[in-house]
Amino acid sequence: MTDVVTATAGVYGTAPTCYLSCAARLPDFRLAHLDEELYAKRSLVRLRCMRGGMSYIEPLDLLPVLFACTGEPPDKTVKRTAKWTGLTEAELLVFADRVEAAMAGQPPLTVRQIRELLGADLPGEGSALQMTVALLGRTGRIVRSEVRGSWRSDNYAYALWADWVGAPLEPIEPAVARAELARRYLRAFGPATANDLKWWTGWTKRDTVAALASLADEIVTVSLDGTEAWVVADELERLTATDPDDGRCVRLLPVWDAYFMGYATSPAGRLRQIAEADYPRVYDKAGNGTSTVIVDGMAAGVWEIDHDAGTLTVAPFGAALTDRWSDLEAQVERLARAIGTELRPVRAPEPGPLSDGPRNTFLAPISLRRSTPP
Structure with missing residues (x-):
């Protein structure tokens, strides 16, 4: 199961796509197989990452990379969230601390359950709690842990990051993180152009070019219908030797x-x-x-x-x-x-x-x- 997720550089985390994508790739797949990795083994985690907010399921070892180089900077997220909640940035951060403290020692909670736990005295406008929960998720303080409902449901329950994952996020330099994510992307999707990588990650052109350059001899250029594209060097021989009938x-x-x-x-x-x-x-x-x-x-x-x-x-x-x-x-x-x-x-x-x-x-x-x- 984790091999499928790694081979595709992550599957879309929304339901039912995540299950159907795995079913298309694993001959004997059952819904419980993905649930086991997500909820029992916790080797896979749902999070918002590429292009600033698309939901993906990714392996545990890649999470520090994704937090370091995808999405917007945390201070920008705070500023944007404060604007839409009607709170000042200081008020928002206090409210975020309050939400996190209320979740301590609790089983996974939906937004509705968090609201009930906090009581009626909630700051900001009607969507303030929902957006604050999203802020905590995008900064690695809480995680989408479980889903309430059927395999077609996107009604998430949330847990504190340390409680669910078991360890805090390790900080990684963004440039190092971009190199690792580019490597994984090209292994999954190469040959691919710089523009493909830029779109998939949501990076700037400058960061995309720098990430490719940092891989040096690990990747090689090929022509994709006359356009320069990149592929991981040790994949090229396998790709060129593949029988189309396979x-x-x-x-x-x-x-x-x-x-x-x-x-x-x-x-x-x-x-x-x-x-x-x-x-x-x-x-x-x-x-x-x-x-x-x-x-x-x-x-x-x-x-x-x-x-x-x-x-x-x-x-x-x-x-x-x-x-x-x-x-x-x-x-x-x-x-x-x-x-x-x-x-x-x-x-x-x-x-x-x-x-x-x-x-x-x-x-x-x-x-x-x-x-x-x-």
């Missing part, structure tokens, strides 16, 4: 899966896994990747689950998926076992662009498009 497979990748979200938000960054004509069927205008079927590494359709009906509906892009329908049926059976339910595949007509539907059509790329009036 990657032949059909997989069901969920919304925001790392495979489609690892590169810069533009057709130039993402056309390596998608035919140009299919780009608007996989990504919306904001760059959100929808739930996508891949055939031999290339986008070949979109899909969604209706849990009440017990169906997994697939809208193929063309013949590539139609010709491999039996492989798709096997993947539907595999996914059904992983999430503990019964699913039957249903074929839908070839889809148009995500822009045919309302906002957030990428979350349900078939049913939301169907509901849009002509």
Whole structure:
């Protein structure tokens, strides 16, 4: 399980993507496998990191790196949070200390439970507690520990960092941290351009260039359709020696899966896994990747689950998926076992662009498009 997370440089932490991303990569995956790593072994942790706030699941050893070089500086976070809570920075810091003190010795608590624990006398505007909890998480004082509800829930409970992780964060120089994160990114996504790394991390161009330069002989440049790209040197031989037939497979990748979200938000960054004509069927205008079927590494359709009906509906892009329908049926059976339910595949007509539907059509790329009036 941790190998999957490391190999993808982290999976998106939101539910149900985190489970579905693991199910696509591990043949015998079950929901309890990820829960065990998150909640029992605590070898993996959810946190907001890349691009200033995207939720990822990452291995424990990478957390000091992520806190040192992703997201905004703590003083900027304090300033921004104070503005939106209606508190002064000093008042916000006092309130943060109060929240942390109230959580001491407690089991994991949701924001609602923290509110009940603190009582009615809360400073700031209505969202002040929620934003203060977020501030404590982004500064390594508390952690998203558990989820209340089903495997599709994002109702988090929080614990003190030291209570859950067992040790305080070790400080790392940001430049050293950026080098390590760049190394892991290239091992997961290389060949990739400097722009890809910049987008994925949320760094400045200067920091991105410096991080790549610091890796020196560990990485080498290659041409990616005429554009300079980087790959870890000891990966290059393996990549060039790989038989294309080794990657032949059909997989069901969920919304925001790392495979489609690892590169810069533009057709130039993402056309390596998608035919140009299919780009608007996989990504919306904001760059959100929808739930996508891949055939031999290339986008070949979109899909969604209706849990009440017990169906997994697939809208193929063309013949590539139609010709491999039996492989798709096997993947539907595999996914059904992983999430503990019964699913039957249903074929839908070839889809148009995500822009045919309302906002957030990428979350349900078939049913939301169907509901849009002509």
